Amino acid sequence: MKAIFEPRSVAFIGASSDLFKWGFNILHHIIERGYAGKIHPVNPNGGTWFGRKVFSDVNEIPAPVDLAIIVVKDSLVLETVRKCTAKGIRAGIVITAGFSETGAAGAALEREIVETAIRGGMRIVGPNTMGVFSAYPCILHALMGSMPLTAGNVGLIVQSGNLGSSISYRFLRRKIGISRLVSSGNEADLTLEDFLEYLEHDPHTHVICLYVEGLRQGERFFRLARRIAKTKPIVLIKGGRTEKGAQAALSHTGAMASNDGVFSALCRQAGIIQVDTMDEMIDVAGMLLSQPLPAGSRVGILTMGGGWGVIATDLCIREGLLVEPLGEAVIRKLDRVLPPYWSRGNPIDLVAPGNTRTVTDTVRILLEHAALDAVLVMGLGYMFLRARRWLMSEVVPKEAAQGPAEHLMKAELEVFGLIADLIGEFGRPIVPVVDIMAFDIPDQRGPLACLESRGITAYPSPEPAVRALARVTAYAKSFREDAPEKRDRIQAGAELLRP
Amino acid sequence: MKAIFEPRSVAFIGASSDLFKWGFNILHHIIERGYAGKIHPVNPNGGTWFGRKVFSDVNEIPAPVDLAIIVVKDSLVLETVRKCTAKGIRAGIVITAGFSETGAAGAALEREIVETAIRGGMRIVGPNTMGVFSAYPCILHALMGSMPLTAGNVGLIVQSGNLGSSISYRFLRRKIGISRLVSSGNEADLTLEDFLEYLEHDPHTHVICLYVEGLRQGERFFRLARRIAKTKPIVLIKGGRTEKGAQAALSHTGAMASNDGVFSALCRQAGIIQVDTMDEMIDVAGMLLSQPLPAGSRVGILTMGGGWGVIATDLCIREGLLVEPLGEAVIRKLDRVLPPYWSRGNPIDLVAPGNTRTVTDTVRILLEHAALDAVLVMGLGYMFLRARRWLMSEVVPKEAAQGPAEHLMKAELEVFGLIADLIGEFGRPIVPVVDIMAFDIPDQRGPLACLESRGITAYPSPEPAVRALARVTAYAKSFREDAPEKRDRIQAGAELLRP
Numbered sequence: 001m002k003a004i005f006e007p008r009s010v011a012f013i014g015a016s017s018d019l020f021k022w023g024f025n026i027l028h029h030i031i032e033r034g035y036a037g038k039i040h041p042v043n044p045n046g047g048t049w050f051g052r053k054v055f056s057d058v059n060e061i062p063a064p065v066d067l068a069i070i071v072v073k074d075s076l077v078l079e080t081v082r083k084c085t086a087k088g089i090r091a092g093i094v095i096t097a098g099f100s101e102t103g104a105a106g107a108a109l110e111r112e113i114v115e116t117a118i119r120g121g122m123r124i125v126g127p128n129t130m131g132v133f134s135a136y137p138c139i140l141h142a143l144m145g146s147m148p149l150t151a152g153n154v155g156l157i158v159q160s161g162n163l164g165s166s167i168s169y170r171f172l173r174r175k176i177g178i179s180r181l182v183s184s185g186n187e188a189d190l191t192l193e194d195f196l197e198y199l200e201h202d203p204h205t206h207v208i209c210l211y212v213e214g215l216r217q218g219e220r221f222f223r224l225a226r227r228i229a230k231t232k233p234i235v236l237i238k239g240g241r242t243e244k245g246a247q248a249a250l251s252h253t254g255a256m257a258s259n260d261g262v263f264s265a266l267c268r269q270a271g272i273i274q275v276d277t278m279d280e281m282i283d284v285a286g287m288l289l290s291q292p293l294p295a296g297s298r299v300g301i302l303t304m305g306g307g308w309g310v311i312a313t314d315l316c317i318r319e320g321l322l323v324e325p326l327g328e329a330v331i332r333k334l335d336r337v338l339p340p341y342w343s344r345g346n347p348i349d350l351v352a353p354g355n356t357r358t359v360t361d362t363v364r365i366l367l368e369h370a371a372l373d374a375v376l377v378m379g380l381g382y383m384f385l386r387a388r389r390w391l392m393s394e395v396v397p398k399e400a401a402q403g404p405a406e407h408l409m410k411a412e413l414e415v416f417g418l419i420a421d422l423i424g425e426f427g428r429p430i431v432p433v434v435d436i437m438a439f440d441i442p443d444q445r446g447p448l449a450c451l452e453s454r455g456i457t458a459y460p461s462p463e464p465a466v467r468a469l470a471r472v473t474a475y476a477k478s479f480r481e482d483a484p485e486k487r488d489r490i491q492a493g494a495e496l497l498r499p
Numbered sequence: 500m501k502a503i504f505e506p507r508s509v510a511f512i513g514a515s516s517d518l519f520k521w522g523f524n525i526l527h528h529i530i531e532r533g534y535a536g537k538i539h540p541v542n543p544n545g546g547t548w549f550g551r552k553v554f555s556d557v558n559e560i561p562a563p564v565d566l567a568i569i570v571v572k573d574s575l576v577l578e579t580v581r582k583c584t585a586k587g588i589r590a591g592i593v594i595t596a597g598f599s600e601t602g603a604a605g606a607a608l609e610r611e612i613v614e615t616a617i618r619g620g621m622r623i624v625g626p627n628t629m630g631v632f633s634a635y636p637c638i639l640h641a642l643m644g645s646m647p648l649t650a651g652n653v654g655l656i657v658q659s660g661n662l663g664s665s666i667s668y669r670f671l672r673r674k675i676g677i678s679r680l681v682s683s684g685n686e687a688d689l690t691l692e693d694f695l696e697y698l699e700h701d702p703h704t705h706v707i708c709l710y711v712e713g714l715r716q717g718e719r720f721f722r723l724a725r726r727i728a729k730t731k732p733i734v735l736i737k738g739g740r741t742e743k744g745a746q747a748a749l750s751h752t753g754a755m756a757s758n759d760g761v762f763s764a765l766c767r768q769a770g771i772i773q774v775d776t777m778d779e780m781i782d783v784a785g786m787l788l789s790q791p792l793p794a795g796s797r798v799g800i801l802t803m804g805g806g807w808g809v810i811a812t813d814l815c816i817r818e819g820l821l822v823e824p825l826g827e828a829v830i831r832k833l834d835r836v837l838p839p840y841w842s843r844g845n846p847i848d849l850v851a852p853g854n855t856r857t858v859t860d861t862v863r864i865l866l867e868h869a870a871l872d873a874v875l876v877m878g879l880g881y882m883f884l885r886a887r888r889w890l891m892s893e894v895v896p897k898e899a900a901q902g903p904a905e906h907l908m909k910a911e912l913e914v915f916g917l918i919a920d921l922i923g924e925f926g927r928p929i930v931p932v933v934d935i936m937a938f939d940i941p942d943q944r945g946p947l948a949c950l951e952s953r954g955i956t957a958y959p960s961p962e963p964a965v966r967a968l969a970r971v972t973a974y975a976k977s978f979r980e981d982a983p984e985k986r987d988r989i990q991a992g993a994e995l996l997r998p
Contacts, residue, residue: 019889019903032894050894097850102840146888147936160806162878166960169936213809239806244822245813248805248846277962306747307659307738310712314744323743341601347747351596379661389645390518395531395549404518437646437668461665463776 001198003091005134007066014071015041023071029141036138058083074098085120094127114188129185130161136204152177155205157195159213170282175452179204193217200228210236213249229271283468286457291429293476296373298322300366301347304379309347312462319470330370337361360418367426374429381438383412420454436460500697502590504633506565513570514540522570528640535637557582573597584619593626613687628684629660635703651676654704656694658712669781674951678703692716699727709735712748728770782967785956790928792975795872797821799865800846803878808846811961818969829869836860859917866925873928880937882911919953935959
């Protein structure tokens with residue numbers, strides 16, 4: 001695994017100067033993203049690759065190689081693997097497709113390749129994989145996808161290359177970094193379970209995200225997951241939950257279908273957080289990385305506008321969270337900081353407060369005096385947007401706009417900073433919902449950047465915030481209710497998933 | 500209504516030069532967005548507003564006024580309305596809050612204001628409204644929210660100002676224009692039902708979107724909706740669906756709660772498309788505006804990667820759409836254009852095809868020969884992204900990247916153009932799923948801009964595309980199954996919603 005994720009040197013076999021080939025693009029990504037180890041392009045024609053020497057054969061490389069990335073055509077993979085083992089290479093990522101996913105002949109060839117590799121002391125990722133990304137000790141971007149992933153603490157294992165691209169890109173745009181990403185491909189040798197066990201022990205991985213179509217080792221998977229989920233949350237999307245979807249998965253990676261109800265029940269019992277969509281995976285992982293775990297289900301909803309409070313309340317109730325009335329004592333305390341017309345209920349409607357301390361004073365009173373496990377703060381980001389409008393005005397002179405705009409932006413940054421402080425002070429989640437408008441303005445990410453610099457994930461709408469909070473609350477609850485006899489039930493259930 | 504949405508002249512009463520007041524911001528938006536009629540700022544102090552004359556009283560305005568926008572403090576609204584009626588103004592938008600939503604005293608004052616207005620021949624929007632946006636005959640941006648909405652064909656009525664902002668901004672970012680937007684506020688005079696009837700007859704409004712917390716005239720609403728939905732689809736979000744949410748709505752706009760099950764059933768019977776979130780509203784409205792209605796539920800899924808096909812199939816099945824196998828004859832025809840390893844099933848996995856005609860040839864064969872009512876095309880936008888990567892490379896010289904990049908971008912534009920052509924040719928929905936990466940790159944919106952210029956809404960993930968298609972399919976179906984006795988059921992049901 002070290003050779004795969006932390007190689008000191010890489011042979012790239014099947015290097016090409018043709019921009020339309022993976023033999024170009026993956027090598028290009030590795031070099032462009034600044035892989036700090038040695039990279040040796042290999043192609044029988046030799047020559048150069050944009051100024052770099054190309055070896056005509058693996059055995060010509062005059063130095064030891066940790067990892068081979070293999071992009072040659074399908075009929076040449078077996079021979080290439082043989083040469084790699086002769087060179088003493090311990091790990092290979094076989095990008096090339098056209099094996100077990102195409103039928104019996106492909107499957108036979110795939111078996112031969114893996115047997116040859118293992119006999120020669122080499123382990124294989126794939127074949128038919130999109131590749132690997134690893135952030136530590138240096139960026140290794142050995143992926144088909146070109147999105148400039150950043151280093152972080154999410155480990156991602158996917159049984160589909162394009163979902164790997166789509167999911168990891170969604171992390172990137174929310175400024176959440178990746179520790180390791182592996183597309184497990186046909187899993188002819190190393191399986192999802194092997195990678196999962198690796199991530200368990202990887203100190204850079206704090207949350208594990210999985211896209212699963214079918215498990216080769218169901219029992220092992222749930223045994224591992226149950227152990228890991230106690231300390232590193234696991235967030236999972238299952239593809240092929242319907243019969244038709246499972247048929248599509250079968251033709252895609254040859255993955256074994258499983259009973260969806262059984263699978264979901266096993267996930268619940270193992271403490272795996274199962275989500276429905278890619279976006280939900282990002283929302284949940286971001287919350288796990290940036291907020292304390294809630295101790296219970298009682299949510300306070302703070303809003304700058306009534307409608308948001310209404311829909312957030314509906315969502316909380318539907319997702320099993322509690323939106324309880326505030327006690328008389330808390331209401332009296334809030335009366336001192338809020339305008340006379342405030343809602344006196346939960347949700348707490350601040351109706352676009354003039355004073356920025358209003359927001360954070362309210363949050364502080366709620367956390368100190370109300371029996372709440374988490375607070376949602378909705379309608380942030382508008383001060384910056386209004387200030388921006390003033391500064392861009394063709395009606396108001398710059399001099400008249402400048403002062404008020406700076407005041408407003410400073411005030412909003414203060415709110416964000418204080419929210420981040422309060423999360424630390426109280427050890428309870430305070431979830432910021434910053435309207436998607438703020439996410440869309442690349443030249444004025446002030447408030448978002450402020451949260452991001454504190455490692456806090458913001459949400460662009462009430463819905464994803466509430467859903468993520470509900471998932472995380474259920475996860476936290478599952479460990480409070482933990483009991484030893486659960487383990488046996490999981491093992492019994494896993495039997496059902498065997499082929 | 501003409502005075503509200505198409506005024507030739509506006510009195511803005513409560514004009515302020517203080518950037519922190521609505522009396523500044525709303526007036527600023529109207530002027531900055533280039534309202535083409537006459538705008539007359541009014542403030543007892545007179546003077547000027549950034550170079551424009553301010554009248555110290557409405558009756559000093561030396562010309563007729565169609566519409567008064569009232570932003571004075573609550574205690575001055577009654578007197579202001581009296582002056583407006585004396586001036587012969589026929590319509591007023593009362594932004595000012597602090598009336599029936601605050602209790603009995605406020606409610607009494609509100610009643611007096613409305614009675615005074617109506618006696619004087621003036622109709623009122625609000626009070627406690629975020630304002631009005633109207634795109635025809637010219638932009639009138641009389642809103643608290645500052646998002647630069649564009650002219651289009653969505654009519655939007657909201658019972659919450661901040662949801663009005665959030666929803667209309669979401670239309671803007673998807674390049675979907677608005678015809679009229681009204682925040683109905685406390686509905687002391689004009690109600691949501693009045694605005695709905697106006698939109699029925701507004702030729703610029705093709706799709707109607709509603710955020711509803713509570714109906715003042717439930718029976719009238721469903722009678723209208725049923726009539727309108729036959730020709731102009733109505734998309735609706737209900738706030739306050741849970742008991743707690745309804746309580747929040749009560750304190751927000753004083754709206755009457757209703758039984759959620761009854762409400763949803765009435766929506767279904769009236770042909771209203773009820774959606775759960777703001778984003779779903781945009782997805783559905785965009786599909787209604789840009790695609791023919793599907794004649795049935797049979798979906799073909801075309802994908803450039805297996806994982807997307809799997810999750811889209813799951814989604815379709817769960818949403819009640821059909822993903823049927825392809826017939827032998829269709830498979831034989833596709834064999835001629837697809838590479839030997841294609842999936843031979845539905846979803847049709849093209850595995851990142853080299854040739855752009857592959858995509859459109861496949862769509863054409865599917866629409867000509869397979870029994871499909873709609874086609875989803877997933878994984879678009881990647882050619883542009885890859886080309887962009889090449890052009891930005893620090894490894895490959897510009898000269899080497901330029902030609903291939905241009906080829907790829909041209910090829911992808913061709914695919915988008917052909918998809919748009921095929922929608923017109925076959926009169927069936929072809930729904931493009933362009934990964935969200937393409938949405939995020941403001942300087943390279945080539946493929947999206949191509950679709951937008953043809954009026955076609957693209958989707959950033961499989962989930963919203965499938966969900967929107969399912970809603971639109973159900974809407975189309977409800978009219979095929981229409982029967983006269985339904986009307987009576989709706990009227991009977993509406994009785995249940997009366998206070």
